[in-house]
Amino acid sequence: MIVSQRSGLVERRVFEPSDLAVRPSGRTISQAKPVSFSFSLQNGIFAVQSQQLPIMIHIIDLHFYHEHTIASFVIPSSEGPILVETGPHSTYPQLVKGLDALGYQPSDIRHVLLSHIHFDHAGAAWALAEAGATVYVHPVGAPHLASPERLYNSAKRIYGDKMEELWGNMEPIADERLKVVAHNEVLEIGEHRFVAHHTPGHASHHIAWQLSDIVFTGDVAGCKIESGPVVPPCPPPDIDIEAWKESISLLKSLSPKALYLTHYGPIEAIDQHLGELEQILDGWADWIKRQMTKGLDAQAMTPLFQAYTDQQLRDAGLGDEAIAQYEAANPAWMSVAGLMRYWKKRA
Ligand SMILES: [Zn+2]
Numbered sequence: 001m002i003v004s005q006r007s008g009l010v011e012r013r014v015f016e017p018s019d020l021a022v023r024p025s026g027r028t029i030s031q032a033k034p035v036s037f038s039f040s041l042q043n044g045i046f047a048v049q050s051q052q053l054p055i056m057i058h059i060i061d062l063h064f065y066h067e068h069t070i071a072s073f074v075i076p077s078s079e080g081p082i083l084v085e086t087g088p089h090s091t092y093p094q095l096v097k098g099l100d101a102l103g104y105q106p107s108d109i110r111h112v113l114l115s116h117i118h119f120d121h122a123g124a125a126w127a128l129a130e131a132g133a134t135v136y137v138h139p140v141g142a143p144h145l146a147s148p149e150r151l152y153n154s155a156k157r158i159y160g161d162k163m164e165e166l167w168g169n170m171e172p173i174a175d176e177r178l179k180v181v182a183h184n185e186v187l188e189i190g191e192h193r194f195v196a197h198h199t200p201g202h203a204s205h206h207i208a209w210q211l212s213d214i215v216f217t218g219d220v221a222g223c224k225i226e227s228g229p230v231v232p233p234c235p236p237p238d239i240d241i242e243a244w245k246e247s248i249s250l251l252k253s254l255s256p257k258a259l260y261l262t263h264y265g266p267i268e269a270i271d272q273h274l275g276e277l278e279q280i281l282d283g284w285a286d287w288i289k290r291q292m293t294k295g296l297d298a299q300a301m302t303p304l305f306q307a308y309t310d311q312q313l314r315d316a317g318l319g320d321e322a323i324a325q326y327e328a329a330n331p332a333w334m335s336v337a338g339l340m341r342y343w344k345k346r347a
Contacts, residue, residue, distance in 0.1 A: 059073060086128060088119045089167060115262065181207065201240055201245070285343075306332035
């Protein structure tokens with residue numbers, strides 16, 4: 001049986017073999033028998049079972065300015081709910097509400113898996129660490145979470161007065177609450193087994209987390225909101241097109257059945273999605289290079305880039321609200337700065 005429920009707060013996706021029972025409250029209990037891996041796709045809802053227990057993924061919409069711009073994923077386990085991505089601290093109340101709708105409190109979360117340390121993915125990690133969670137992160141990202149002043153202050157130079165409203169606070173995470181994770185390292189949490197794939201390109205310290213044949217891709221598989229096209233978020237300072245393409249190849253080599261994008265949600269047409277991502281990544285990078293060759297600076301380039309990418313979204317059939325969702329998840333100025341920096345480094 002497959003169950004899908006959707007409220008304003010949480011979307012649940014679960015593959016349910018006959019040995020799983022759902023209580024009316026939405027909490028799920030399982031009485032699993034040992035079974036091998038199986039996969040099912042029915043009515044557009046993806047579900048997977050591996051090892052011995054079914055995997056349920058709850059998607060919490062953090063409502064960052066718009067619906068479906070930033071997701072946080074909750075995977076129940078025998079060691080309590082596991083959180084993949086926290087969103088920014090500014091949407092922490094929404095995360096708490098989403099957890100509450102699932103019957104959890106922040107202190108129930110013992111394990112937080114981060115794709116990378118950008119605010120929209122990791123900004124609330126410190127609050128969960130304070131509530132008792134261990135935070136798993138790439139070795140290059142960990143020092144910035146232990147001492148976030150530099151990260152915070154450099155962002156503050158960009159965002160100014162808007163910093164607090166956009167991203168909230170960032171407090172240090174105690175060393176004993178931070179765990180660095182090597183490439184291909186496996187985390188066994190309860191009945192689940194997560195594999196950490198170091199996947200640079202968007203950020204040098206990026207991890208895609210594989211759980212059975214699902215991969216939580218952070219930003220390395222791009223952003224795709226609702227029925228819109230996939231786009232590559234390209235913030236400074238680490239954009240590396242070659243590394244990104246190698247990471248895309250790595251994702252393909254895992255032959256996953258679904259990618260879970262932080263911006264936003266599951267993708268099942270994976271080859272098509274990753275092919276389109278590579279194409280648009282090249283398209284954006286080449287566009288920026290051409291403007292740089294003409295001598296344009298970032299300030300002059302940003303409105304032109306915004307018009308160019310808005311037109312791509314309109315050509316894909318999107319209207320104003322959908323374009324605003326994309327802009328919230330992936331602002332134009334950010335990709336201009338990131339791609340200019342990439343080309344300058346290569347020069
Ligand atoms: Zn992001």
